[in-house]
Amino acid sequence: MNKFNIKEIEETIGVSFNENKLLKTSLTHSSYANQHKDQEYNERYEFIGDAILQLCVTEYLFLNYKEKSEGELTKIRSLIVCENSLYEIGCKLKLGSFIRISRGEELTGGRERVSIIADAVEALIAGIYLDKGLEFVKDFILGHFQIIINMAINNDIVLDYKTKLQEELQKTGEVSIVYELTKYEGPPHRRKFFTTVIVDNKEFGSGDGYSKKEAEQNAAKEALKILEEVNE
Structure with missing residues (x-):
């Protein structure tokens, strides 16, 4: 199992954490926690991360596309905030190689699984928010999602x-x-x-x-x- 190298992860994602525990929890899968007593895992972080991502993308679309209706903005947001988009971001950030998962999960392809990587992105967003605050995580989100946002605006994203x-x-x-x-x-x-x-x-x-x-x-x-x- 890969060693959890804080410095390498921070350099890859472009964020330096004040509290390393937040980063560790963000990238800890439940399968790993089940084998390590008292280890917190990232499912609760996903809950926060999803809400923060929705908020930041919603605010960005609302402020920058005043000509679009509520229905149009909702459709665009659904293209941006979805498992496929999260998976793409997670792959670019190489989260698959950093996530702490059980040996069994790793042997069955867990590091490449769409749901695990997508969930880790949401959890990482939560970890950054808890460590750095809303404005910092907003910049992180918009920086990494900008291409996907532009594609959604131009209707260039394919879900099916x-x-x-x-x-x-x-x-x-x-x-x-x-x-x-x-x-x-x-x-x-x-x-x-x-x-x-x-x-x-x-x-x-x-x-x-x-x-x-x-x-x-x-x-x-x-x-x-x-x-x-x-x-x-």
Whole structure:
């Protein structure tokens, strides 16, 4: 299991904590706490982090996009504050390599799991808030989410890659799109699935995930990237 290196983490996320315990708790998964007595884990931090993220994004959209209606702002916010966006931020911050998880969770792909990384981002936001205050964490959030915010404003974020792929491929007529489960591995409670998307009997992309739905979405995402390269 990776050693929890405070200095390395702080350099990577660009935040120096006054109270190291807040950082440790932010990046401690319940599976680790279950094996280490009296160790606090990050689920309660997620609760605070989600509220702070919602507040900061809501305020930013309200102040900067006065021409947009309440309904439009709500839709835009839902694209920004979602598991996929949190996962992207978590990957950029390399949180998967820093999270304290149990050996069993690590062996079954916990460091790459979308939900674990997304939850860790929310918890980290809470930790920064508790250590530095609202204004500091607001700057942190807006700094890291700005690209996602811009994409949401321009409606460039895709949440359902399967639907998007179908729309793109069927612009010129009907095509056959099949998602084929090629294999799976790991124990039943932490099974990883591998899927290939087949378009008109030809392999067009592949993906994996800890549910069949996630694997199919990732396969469609890769297929969209391939389609984009072909059309350039």
